[in-house]
Structures are given as structure tokens and as C-alpha cells.
Amino acid sequence: MKGKKEIGKTIDCAVVGGGVIGCFAARELSRFRGDFCLFEAESDVASGTTKANSGIVHAGYDAKPHTQKSKYNVAGSLMMEKVCRELEVPYKRNGAMVIAFDADGREKLTALKARGIENGVQTEIISSDAARAKEPRLSDRVIAALYAKSSAIVSPYELAIACAENFIDNGGRVYTNTCVVGIARHERGYALTVRKDGKETTVVCRAVINAAGLYADEIHNAVAKPIAIRPRRGQYVLLDKSAMPVTHTVFQTPTALGKGVLVSPTCHGNTVIGPSAEDVSDKTALETTADVLDEVFRKAALSVPSINKRDIITQFSGLRAVCGDDFIIGESADGFFDAAGVCSPGLASSPAIGEYLATAVAKKLGLDENRAFDSHRAAIPCFATATDEERDRLIQSDPRYGHIVCRCETVTEAEIIEAVRRGARDLDGVKRRVRAGMGRCQAGFCTPAMVKILSRELGIPEELVTKRGGGSYMGI
Amino acid sequence: METIEKKIVIIGGGPAGLAAAVAAYDAGERDIAVLERDGYGGGILNQCIHNGFGLHTFNAELTGPEYAARYLELMRARNIRIDYDTMVLSVSGDRTVTAAGPRGMVRYDAGAVILACGCRERPRGAINIAGTRPSGVFSAGTAQRMINVDGQRIGSRVFILGSGDIGLIMARRMTFEGASVAGVAELMPYSSGLSRNIAQCLDDFGIPLMLSTTVIEIRGRDRISSVVVANVDENKRPIKSTAREIECDTLLLSVGLLPENELAMGAGVSLSRVTGGAVVNDAFMTDVDGVFMCGNCLHVHDLVDYVSKESAACGRAAAEYVKAKAPCNTDKSDFVTIKTSGGVRYCVPQNITRSGGGSITLRMRVDNVYRKARLVVCADGAAIINRPRPIMTPGEMETLELDDKASTAVRKAEKVEVRLETEGVK
């Protein structure tokens, strides 16, 4: 990403991890004056747990009262709309419902409602008719639902990317392909050993924010009482935009058969179905499995029987970073701030966690306010959602807006070039910024053109263009 | 925004659009524009560099680019307008076509619109192959374009899922590029490709065709490193005990083509769940007045020659329509819907106009391999067409040409049925 120069000998704060939590913390840090760096081991921010996420801004009725989860979820959910406006990130308050199929389920709705009241989140229990009036394709086996008006959807990777860009715009630095391989106490704070391109460098920082997701335990354990992060896999299927079975996020009450799955629209009009919840031992076990996805789909069909496998355009999985029952948020060692074990509802909590961490670091280090801070980040002008008059103006301003590269999502060459300018280095990086390759043909038509554009813009041979960094070369 | 009025606007400058344009011109219509998103005409033919095209249309064995060039020459000779680099973004029910190009947005007000948008490949996600998501997994057509048009090298050890013609042709193509092809797996107990392609693309190079076999897992973190394949039972479920790993750095998917009909949907055109294309009448008009459809977005063809023939008929019908003569598909009382049964999956056109004239061509596909069967067209219970077929396969489109007498019988009938009969055939 942009904003690079030589890593200074001593910086004020290092953020380890470029997921939505790390990016939010970094963005909030840049409200203060100081030298801040974000280190991301992968080729791009938002390429771990953040990219494989339901995208739900949970209202906060669900989290156990008086926990870190409930505290940050409720606060984060209230902040999300404003921050998405500032960062020009897709956000929609679509409302959610938890559906019950039997008396046992109805009792659970009552308990959830009570929990919501304790957390300060308003919900209402509605009849099956009222639920179907909102969601006509709901199963006729539904007997009641808990309706949460304030539940919303957001694009998780776009949120993280926007935070990182806003951080850079306000003076921060983001280092991708840069892995923190060691951390030790230092007289001025902490000494981080970072590895990039096989070369190791030491960075001294006065404070550290640990937002390393699945690997937060490794960072944490070097300086504080050990914790263990367990990966919990969630597999999803994504439906084509033409399907649109629901407009609300539809949850199921948990039953003896296990935790239910959700069916929800995404901000861009696809439908996400999932996730599974499988405890796995390998922190890289991102494969999908046929039987689990069959099960996910079968469960989802209990909520919305009309969903059709013909509409599936892709499957994916993500690994939640689980550490006990609650988030670990706070100063775990002197000047070392954790955001560990941030699984669900981590996305909804991210604005509040980011704000807390940044404020705590600023207080610790006595940082002044950054008066030049600009909370606004301009999104890449989107051709697909523009009116015809706006489209005409865009093409007049840059003829490359007239060259549509991704047909399914109507993404133009100009947008792709801008995505590269803002830090995309591979096909997935472009995809997450401007949706090229995200549609129903799943990059079948645009891959050849994308490879050519990336090769040209990055000044590398076509065969060295990758899908997502590392050795994921498109050619041989 | 520029607005252009045209009698006929054809969306797509591939084989279907070009044939429709030439035929519409030859039927007397001069005010035609073909809108093509690429900077050149011919569409997908440009990446189909193998030979075997044009035996029916030009009585010559041509490669794809040569076939395209012949049509572009016919376009040039007639001075028919092609707007290149023009991507249509929407078509409205009243035939306003909105497109983006390098000079800005353009609106075309059309007397008739012909949708000739072609088809796309079914992606990995649509067939749910388990495993990781590495690079090196391509749909076969994408790989074909990268190699044949962009001159890229995409892999050295290849496995192919799907034995449709593109999969078979890519097996040979990758071999020619110096790659080794470990095999071609086919879910069905038969290949949907032409037997010529099995002989000349696989057998010639000793590439195994693994029938009733599928890929059940993709492995590899960055680039694909192997696939796990397994035999499938009669219900197409993988038999786990037969699973075996095959090393590869490239997986090509040739698992079906889907008509591209997002524009049609936007215009309010009703689509068939079977073909994925529009429901049309014998003038190739959809159920939106003045909106026509032909080629692979109507239904996926196996031979480009058939696309050209069908599209020419569509172009002629559109030319008739703008002269206000063609029958309208939207008047329900004016057509009979053809019913299909007994192994016939679909028939295009689906509707035959009662007030229309001329002979009718029916194009259809069957749902299995049938040997020594018959295709029968019944009008009000009486078999008016009864054609023996030594073999029919799902991969090859069947065509029934109805003569004037049979066409008239169909137009007059209350009920029309096309079916496949297997009994009593010697």
C-alpha cells in the first residue's frame, strides 16, 4: 500500500495485523500525532479472517451481557453507520430476524429479547405472519421471529481497506508482505523483528497493538501470560445477485442439532449463506469441504426453502480466531495492547475496539491530537452504480471508464487502475477493491484482461502476476 | 449523451450477431448497427484457432478466426456499421439500448433489437469442488483465450474436468504448448464432445478419458498442486474408495456453458429454465415486442454453422418486423406452444405463430444417448414428422426441418408435441 518510506528507528506505535481490527485501530491512531506503522504479513490488508466474513453488523442483542463482546458490539454497531459514511463504504441497515420453528425456539427468542434489553438493544418478537410479511419466502414452518431493526450489513474487506487508506491519508504507513517474526521488550518499549522479502529489520516502538488475528497468541505470548487462539472454520456459499431470496438477515435459533446458519443479503446484492462452525487445528485450513457445505445449504433451506443450488456462484471459508468465550481487549503488558480472540461479533465491534485501542495508546504515550486529521476517505468512483449521466462524465474525464473489463459487475479499466494505485497488487486485491471478478462468471471473462492490466500497471511480466501474492502465479 | 436512431440494433459482433446483420441487410434493411464490446469482430471465434468450422456455411474447413474473417468481409462488402469497444449496459422494454464506449455513453433507439450476446462458462463455484482456492484453476475458455490470443503460458502439468468440446480441444492445445495432460475426467458415462475430438485431441496423444469420474478436491496453497479424483456411482455421487490424487499445476474446467442473458432479463424477457435463453417464436422474437434473440444466448449450440444459420433466420425476421409484417410473440392467442417429451429436453422455437408463414426449423437436444430412435412431431395427435435417427447424444443438437405442408399443419394445430420414440425402430 502507499505511504511507505524507510521504517524509522523508533516509532510511536506498531499495529500488528491488517484485518478490520488492525486497520480500524490504525485509522483511529491517526487522529493523534505520532509515527505509526501497520504490518501485514500477507500481500494485502483484509486478506485473512476479514475477507471471509458474513458481513453482518450484529445489533448486539445476542452477546452475553457484561462481557467485552457485548460492550464493543453494542458500541461498534452504533458507530458503524457514521464511520461507513465517512469512509464511503457500503453499509445498509437491513434489519435482522431470528426465526423459531417450535415452542423451544420461541422460548429462546424470549431469552434473546431479554438479553437485548440488558445490553440496551431494542428488539421485538413478531408473529409468523408479520415475519413473512417482511420476508415472503420464509419457511411456513416458522412460528415466530425476533426482529432487530438496527442490524445491518457492511462490506468487511472494503471497510478494512478504507480504514487503511484513511490511515495512510492521515500520515500512517502500511507495510504489506511484512511479517512480524519476533517481539521483545526494549528500553523504549518493544523491539519488533519484521521480515520482508526474506530480509529482517528491527523496529523499535513505544507501544504495540496486537491485532494479529489467528496469530495474536504468538505475538502476545512473547511478552505476556500465554493465551491460545483456536481456529474455528466457517464455510459459506454465495448466491448470484439474481437470486435475492431475502432482504433481511435471517438467523435460526440454535437447536439441539447445533448452531443455525444465516441467510443474508450482502451490501452488493448477493446472498451469503453460512457459516459452519468447525474447530480445526491448522491455522491455514482454509479449504472447503463438500459435506459441510451440503449441510450448510440444507440448514439454510429450513429458513428459506426456495433457495436453489443453481444460483451458487462460489464457496469460501474463513477461520475465526477464538480464545475462550470472550474477546481479549486491553493492555496485557506495559504498552502492549491486545485485540485477541476477536471472533464474531468482531466486525460489528471493530469501530469501538479500534477507538478504544487508539485512545488507550494515545493516553499511555501522551500523544497530542492530530488537528489535520481528515475522517473522510473518498471511495473509488463506481461506474456500476452511477447514473448514465455520471457515467458519461466519468468517461469524458477518463476514456478508460468506457472500457468495461468485468462484465458481470460492470467494472471499468479506470477503476482497476485506481485500485492498483491505492495498493492492489494481485487479482484478489483488485477484486476486493472494485469487485472485478466477483460476479457470476467468477473472473472467467476478465482474468486475461486483468492479468494484462496488472502486468502493465505494476511493471512486471504477465506470468508474475498473482492471484493473491506469494507463489499464486497466474502463469508458469 | 449521444442518441442514435437505428431500425435494427444487434448486440454482439460474434458469429450470431454478424450472421443476423448480414441476413437483415440482404432482406432489405439498411439501417443496422452491430454493437461489439471488443475492438474486433468475431467474438469467441478468435480464440478458437482449431479447424473444423464452416463446412456447412462456406463448404470449407476453416479455423475460427478465418470463419470470423469471412463474415467480417461480408459485413464490409455491405458497409454494415459495427460500433467497436461498445459495451451495452442495458436494454429497456421499449428497445432503448444504453451502451458505454471510449467516447462516452451512447443511447440507441431501435426499431428492433437482436440479442446475440453469446454464453459464458460455468465457473468452479457453480459445481462446488471442495478444497483450497489456489491459482492455476481456469475455465477452459479462459485458458484458451490466454494462450491463443494473449500468448500467455498458463501451465505445464494439466488436468481437465469435463469432456465437452472445449475441454477436449484444450487437452490437445496444452499438449501442443509443451504441457503434459494427465487426463480428462467426465462426470457422465459418455463424453458430450464430438467423437472426432476424442480421437484427434485425446487418443492421438494417449491422453486418458476417465468417464464417470470427477474431481472431488483441489489441493495446493498458492498454486494448485494436485487434484483428487474419484469415480462416481449411477447417481453421480463420488465413490470415496476410488479416490486418487493426481499431481498438476493447472486445472481446466469445461463443465458447461450458460447463455448470457442479463440484458434480456433487464428488458423483461421471459427465459426458459431449460435452455437459459428466451422463450421465442418461429421468428425468434422474445415475449418483449421487437426484441429478438439468436445464437448461444438463445440456446447453446455445438457448431458455429448452426449458429450462423439460425441467426440469419433471426436477422431476416427482424428485418420483416421493422417493416411491420412479422407476427408478434406477445399475443398469446396467436401461437401454439410446442410440448416436448420422451427424452427431448427442449425445442427452439418454443412457440409457433398461427398467423406466420413459411417453413419452420425446430432445434432440440435430447437428455441421453439414444441409438436407433426416432424424432416425432405430432400435431393434434397425428404424427406429421417421423424421422429415424441412428444415434442421438446430448452433446449434439438435433434439427428438424419442417416443409411447408408440415409447417402449415403445425400452425393450425391446437396441440403440438415433439418427442423421442425408441420402440419399434430397427
Added chain:
Amino acid sequence: MSGKTTNNEVREFVCICCPIGCKLKAERDGNTVRVQGNTCKRGEKYAIDELTAPKRTVTTTVRIDGGELPCVPVKTKDPIPKDKIFAALYIIKHTKLDAPVAIGDIAVSNVCGTGVDVVVTRACAAKNVRKE
């Protein structure tokens, strides 16, 4: 490649002349070839050709300098002996053309001594010169 022929040879293959796909058995006995399993004359000719002198049209691409495209498609103008396919591909791979080229231009003449030319099958203009 399994195109080797000896004086007494029996080979079986599926006929490609039409979709029926007859299972052909061709037997060479000295100078005569006997074909079984065919249901038409074309099948017989195919079997005899496959046994005695199998030929294929080869299609591939050749690199081009200064063109709007990085490569252009080519074909052997007529079928060439099957056992010359890879030798021909080797020659073509090491050939480079200069733009512009037109359909029918010879990329390689008399490839591998077959008497068959390799010809361009798609026109390619020189870079920065707008075609059409």
C-alpha cells in the same frame, strides 16, 4: 502417438466421420487393408487412411513482433503426416513474424519437408495503426 505401421497390423478405433461412432477394425495384410465394423464408405476410407497414412491439420500460434497482438494463429494449409506434428510445432514455436500479416500469409513454407505451408489464419495490424 501410435501411428507405426508394420506389414501385418490390426487396429481398432472409433470412426469420426459422423456421430454414430462405428467401432472400426482395420487389418493390413500385405498391400491390402480390410475394414470391418463400418456402416458406410466414408468409414472404410477413414480406417484405411488411419492405418496407412494418418494425417492431421495442425493449428497453433506464432509470435509476432510489432503487432497489435502478441501472437497470431496459424495452421498447416493441408493435413500433414501425424508423426510430423511435433517436429512442425517445434519449427513454428521458433518462428517469429513481423506485423502486419494477413490471412493466408506464409509463416513457414514446406514445414518439415512435408510440402505443406504453415499459414496465418488471423490478420494482425502493426501496433498503433487502427484497423478496420
